[in-house]
Amino acid sequence: MSLSPQAVASFGIALGVVGGVVGSSVGIGKAASAGLSVVSEDPGSFKQVLILSSLPMTQTFYGFIFTLLGLTSVLPGIPEVSWFKAGAFLGIGAFVMVAELFSAWYQGVICMSGIVELPKAGGRMLVPSLILAAYVEMLGILGMVLGYLLTALVAGLPI
Helix, strand or coil: CCCCHHHHHHHHHHHHHHHHHHHHHHHHHHHHHHHHHHHHHCHHHHHHHHHHHHHHHHHHHHHHHHHHHHHHHHHHHCCCCCHHHHHHHHHHHHHHHHHHHHHHHHHHHHHHHHHHHCCCCCCCCHHHHHHHHHHHHHHHHHHHHHHHHHHHHHHCCCC
């Protein structure tokens, strides 16, 4: 059984969702584990902990959107995928994977820090934590959008 360029291109595009899932898992794990100790001290902070702990999940959606668009609208638009294009899709998918992975991971670190500070600040850390986490969120969004634009460019589709 030989590996086809179409299979390599599909695998590359699927890497976007892999990065999102792994990064989100790590980010949510970091934030939620810090949230458990905060909620044990102050059960009233559960809503804020829940909001901050769930933020890194969005990168999974960005990776999924990139993969879904790539596999349903970009790849089917190419009559025959060359090895060059397959390599390009693999590289673009790896880029999106890294962007989503690190965006979610470090968003979890920021949210974890905000959660740890909730009891000290009397619950006033939710909005500042959300704002600071939004900076890292933007990198995940930019990774997805740039990845899609690059796949459309490689495929020769109108952008």
